[in-house]
Amino acid sequence: MKAAIIGFGKMGQAIAKGWIDKKVFNPEDILASSGSYDRLMDACEKLNTTPMPSNAEAIANADVVILAVKPKMIADAMQECRDLLAASDKWIVSVAWGIDCEELEKLLPGSHHISTIPNTAIEAGCGIMIYENQSTLTQDQKALFVELFEPVSMLVEIPKAQMNIAGILGGCAPAFTEMYLEALGDAGVAYGLKREQAYEIAAKMIEGVGVLYLNQKNHPGMMKDDVCSPGGSTIRGVMQLEKEGFRSAVISAVQAIADPKK
Ligand SMILES: NC(=O)C1=CN([C@@H]2O[C@H](COP(=O)(O)OP(=O)(O)OC[C@H]3O[C@@H](n4cnc5c(N)ncnc54)[C@H](O)[C@@H]3O)[C@@H](O)[C@H]2O)C=CC1
Numbered sequence: 534m535k536a537a538i539i540g541f542g543k544m545g546q547a548i549a550k551g552w553i554d555k556k557v558f559n560p561e562d563i564l565a566s567s568g569s570y571d572r573l574m575d576a577c578e579k580l581n582t583t584p585m586p587s588n589a590e591a592i593a594n595a596d597v598v599i600l601a602v603k604p605k606m607i608a609d610a611m612q613e614c615r616d617l618l619a620a621s622d623k624w625i626v627s628v629a630w631g632i633d634c635e636e637l638e639k640l641l642p643g644s645h646h647i648s649t650i651p652n653t654a655i656e657a658g659c660g661i662m663i664y665e666n667q668s669t670l671t672q673d674q675k676a677l678f679v680e681l682f683e684p685v686s687m688l689v690e691i692p693k694a695q696m697n698i699a700g701i702l703g704g705c706a707p708a709f710t711e712m713y714l715e716a717l718g719d720a721g722v723a724y725g726l727k728r729e730q731a732y733e734i735a736a737k738m739i740e741g742v743g744v745l746y747l748n749q750k751n752h753p754g755m756m757k758d759d760v761c762s763p764g765g766s767t768i769r770g771v772m773q774l775e776k777e778g779f780r781s782a783v784i785s786a787v788q789a790i791a792d793p794k795k
């Protein structure tokens with residue numbers, strides 16, 4: 534099987550790296566095409582993926598197509614490929630933010646497609662792949678979709694009305710968490726830790742908290758209480774975060790994306 538990745542930027546490359554690392558695809562079976570041919574050549578040289586001169590050629594030679602251009606670019610990028618996609622059993626995984634099954638059908642009528650929102654951690658094989666419960670994939674294509682993305686992500690099926698909020702938590706919030714990681718690193722450095730060591734400790738801590746929650750499904754407040762010894766040190770930090778509006782800031786950040794006009 535061969536995969537065409539149309540748009541070989543951050544997300545396109547993250548998917549390719551995750552697949553190569555988990556041996557889902559041989560690097561040369563990933564056919565990449567992008568807006569800038571020079572940058573595409575550089576990226577493909579690093580990953581050993583195959584650079585393609587056009588979107589149409591990448592798609593013609595592939596079984597599955599990952600659509601990883603900016604949402605506004607889809608119509609332009611796929612203009613020459615609409616007929617080919619409508620007339621074949623090739624199938625499309627769109628990762629474009631805000632483009633649901635109905636929108637995809639308008640852009641690529643008659644094709645087999647599924648609308649998803651992945652996150653950058655797919656590169657490390659521990660991503661989240663939100664996908665809409667409505668798609669035009671056949672049963673066999675849906676099974677292949679699971680086969681390709683399960684090794685690199687947790688798959689979460691979501692109805693159309695909740696795609697946006699699920700995508701914010703899975704796809705956008707990594708940036709919030711990276712800011713938190715950076716802030717912990719700065720604080721560690723301020724108190725004498727080497728920066729690399731500070732980031733490593735903080736990153737492992739974030740990973741561990743996630744795994745602990747997923748294993749036990751205890752309420753996060755209870756998990757926090759387990760860390761705060763009576764009269765101990767942690768509760769002083771927790772009280773300060775409460776005073777600074779930490780939780781409220783996080784909720785407001787989600788709102789700023791979910792309701793951009795407010
Ligand atoms: N970066 C992220 O964390 C996430 C991104 N996404 C979605 O992934 C898609 C790509 O986003 P990024 O990778 O972050 O952006 P990016 O700007 O890094 O990548 C976009 C790529 O598309 C290429 N491109 C532009 N016009 C093209 C055309 N006509 N044909 C082929 N390629 C073309 C550009 O050269 C660039 O390599 C977007 O739709 C975004 O909503 C979804 C979830 C998370």
Ligand SMILES: O=C(O)[C@@H]1CCC=N1
Nearest residue numbers: 629630650700704705
């Ligand atoms: O910021 C964006 O538009 C993309 C979609 C989700 C994460 N990054």
